[in-house]
Amino acid sequence: MEIYQTIKDHFDQDNRVMVNHGKGAQGIKLPIKGKAKMFVMFYKGDLLLQSTVEHINSLIEQGLGEPYDPGTGKVMIDRTIVSHTQSKQWISIIEDAITTLSSGD
Numbered sequence: 001m002e003i004y005q006t007i008k009d010h011f012d013q014d015n016r017v018m019v020n021h022g023k024g025a026q027g028i029k030l031p032i033k034g035k036a037k038m039f040v041m042f043y044k045g046d047l048l049l050q051s052t053v054e055h056i057n058s059l060i061e062q063g064l065g066e067p068y069d070p071g072t073g074k075v076m077i078d079r080t081i082v083s084h085t086q087s088k089q090w091i092s093i094i095e096d097a098i099t100t101l102s103s104g105d
Contacts, residue, residue: 003087004042010091016098028094030101039101040094047082047090051097056080064089 004026008019011028018029018036027041027048041048048068049056056078059065065080082093 003084003090007040007042007047007090007094011094016102030098032101039097043081045084047084047087047093048079049082049093049097050079052100053077055097055100059093064093 007028008021008026011017012019016030020026020029020038025038025041027038029036030039031037032039037050039050049059049065051059056065059080059082060067064086065082067075068079068081069075082090086093
């Protein structure tokens with residue numbers, strides 16, 4: 001999708017993160033406690049974001065995200081789905097997540 005490429009291009013030169021290219025899971029990794037972990041994934045046309053519980057709850061309360069259930073019937077409290085309808089805000093949401101996750105490292 002075009003929006004994915006826009007996000008990848010925006011963060012490709014950002015030294016704080018690593019953008020996945022090619023085959024496999026598409027998304028962005030952030031070094032957390034010395035190990036690069038995927039915190040942004042492109043999921044079925046939407047954005048799947050992993051962050052702190054407080055940050056995720058804030059996004060859901062603002063109506064920017066929806067609770068994420070990976071199909072187990074149990075919501076993952078540290079993740080949210082941000083709809084493609086909110087794609088104009090994806091970059092700022094990701095930037096906020098980088099700041100939030102980096103401050104806890």
